[in-house]
Amino acid sequence: MKNSGILSGAVPPIDPAGRVHLVFCVGDCADARAAATAWAVQALAAGRVATVVPAATAAEVAQFVRRSCAGSRVLIAGPRREAMAAAAAARVAGALPCETTTYITAVQGIALFCPHCGETRDVDAEPGAVVACGSCGLDLEIRSHLSGHHGTYLGAVA
Numbered sequence: 001m002k003n004s005g006i007l008s009g010a011v012p013p014i015d016p017a018g019r020v021h022l023v024f025c026v027g028d029c030a031d032a033r034a035a036a037t038a039w040a041v042q043a044l045a046a047g048r049v050a051t052v053v054p055a056a057t058a059a060e061v062a063q064f065v066r067r068s069c070a071g072s073r074v075l076i077a078g079p080r081r082e083a084m085a086a087a088a089a090a091r092v093a094g095a096l097p098c099e100t101t102t103y104i105t106a107v108q109g110i111a112l113f114c115p116h117c118g119e120t121r122d123v124d125a126e127p128g129a130v131v132a133c134g135s136c137g138l139d140l141e142i143r144s145h146l147s148g149h150h151g152t153y154l155g156a157v158a
């Protein structure tokens, strides 16, 4: 069974043919941890080995993949940016595309606070970009400073 690609939506199942499953959560994401838990449960239920790394960096993913034996399956869950970086690192480290599953959790982007209406919305944009407030529609420039209080970015009226 081929189990390749980049998926979102429902958590994809593990490839039961894999004897060893390397499971990585990237980004600090509850959905990714839930997916990793589901994968580990499936692997153990199938009598397979599961190695779960709860908060992996791309470098750690590469390290584990390099040390893994042939035929291991690589499962990555996280927000798009982190998951794609981890998948790329796994590829470079030698994981085959057909052995790698990348599960994209909700595309979160960043949390942007609007000083005009006081709402915080997730936007799929980078600091420096100008986006419309999801609540009041005002154009906001995303300041690069991350607010320590709420983990949000502050928007400035553009």
Ligand SMILES: [Zn+2]
Binding pocket: 114, 115, 116, 117, 118, 119, 133, 134, 135, 136, 137, 138
């Ligand atoms: Zn607003």
